[in-house]
Amino acid sequence: MRIPETKINEISNKLSIYDVVSDYVTLTPKGGRYWGLCPFHTEKTPSFSVSEDKKMFYCFGCHKGGNMFTFISEIENLSFPESVQRLAEKAGVELTVQEDEEVDKRYRAMMELYNRLKNSMHYILLEKETARGALNYLQERGIGEDTVREFSLGYSPDDRFWIYNFLISKKYSPEFLEMTGLFSKKNKKISLFSNRIMFPVINSSGKTVAFSGRQLDSFGGKYINTPETFFYKKEKRFSGFIQRLRR
Ligand SMILES: [Zn+2]
Structure with missing residues (x-):
C-alpha cells in the first residue's frame, strides 16, 4: 500500500x-x-x-x-x-481513512482539470478565429451552435503543446498531468489532441471524464480517445451523438 x-x-x-x-x-x-x-x-x-x-x-x-x-x-x-x-x-x-481522502482529493482535482479544459476548448470553438474551420465542418454536417453549446463541444488548437502549456499555466504539476491520459506516453508534453473537434465524454454524474477528438487534418487517427485512467473506464459504445458524427 x-x-x-x-x-x-x-x-x-x-x-x-x-x-x-x-x-x-x-x-x-x-x-x-x-x-x-x-x-x-x-x-x-x-x-x-x-x-x-x-x-x-x-x-x-x-x-x-x-x-x-x-x-x-x-x-x-x-x-x-x-x-x-x-x-x-x-x-x-x-492510516486507511487518510488514504481514501488522498484518493478523493486527487479525483476531485482531476474532475476540475477536465472541466476547465472542456470549458476553454468550448470557448475557443465558439469564439476564436482559428476554430472557424472546425465550426464550419460541424455546420456542414448539420450541427449548429445550439448543439455545440448543449454538448459543450470544443476545439483543441493546432499546436501539440497547447494543452500542456495551458494546464501548466493553471498550476498543475507535470506529475499530475501524467495521470490525465491527455498526453503521449513518449513525450509527456505532447497532447494526443491538436486541431481536433473535442467531444466531452460524460460519466453518470455528469462529469467530463474523457475526450474523443475528431480529426480535421490527416494527422493521426480519425478519432482519438483518451485511454482508461483511474477515473474513467471505457464503455462498449460511444454516445449516439458521436456515433452519428462518425458516419
Ligand atoms: Zn550493533
Whole structure:
C-alpha cells in the first residue's frame, strides 16, 4: 500500500524514538543520548545509541542506523509499509481513512482539470478565429451552435503543446498531468489532441471524464480517445451523438 508522507510525519511526531526502541532495548541516558546493548550484534558494553533530538538510532559497533521505522522493520523483520502500520497503531494514527481522502482529493482535482479544459476548448470553438474551420465542418454536417453549446463541444488548437502549456499555466504539476491520459506516453508534453473537434465524454454524474477528438487534418487517427485512467473506464459504445458524427 502507498502511505502518504504526511502520515509518516504524523506518526514520527507523535512517538518518541526512545519509546519505540525501549520496548526492545534497555536504554540509559548519557551525554545527551540513550545507550544500550545493540540488538543487531552481540556485545558486552553498550555501543548502541538513540538520539531523541534527531529521532535516529545508531550503533557504533555494527554501524546499523536509521529512524524508528527502519528500527522496527529491522528488528521485527517487516517491510517498510508494515513497520509504518505497526507504529501507526502504537501512535493511534489512522492510516486507511487518510488514504481514501488522498484518493478523493486527487479525483476531485482531476474532475476540475477536465472541466476547465472542456470549458476553454468550448470557448475557443465558439469564439476564436482559428476554430472557424472546425465550426464550419460541424455546420456542414448539420450541427449548429445550439448543439455545440448543449454538448459543450470544443476545439483543441493546432499546436501539440497547447494543452500542456495551458494546464501548466493553471498550476498543475507535470506529475499530475501524467495521470490525465491527455498526453503521449513518449513525450509527456505532447497532447494526443491538436486541431481536433473535442467531444466531452460524460460519466453518470455528469462529469467530463474523457475526450474523443475528431480529426480535421490527416494527422493521426480519425478519432482519438483518451485511454482508461483511474477515473474513467471505457464503455462498449460511444454516445449516439458521436456515433452519428462518425458516419
Ligand atoms: Zn550493533
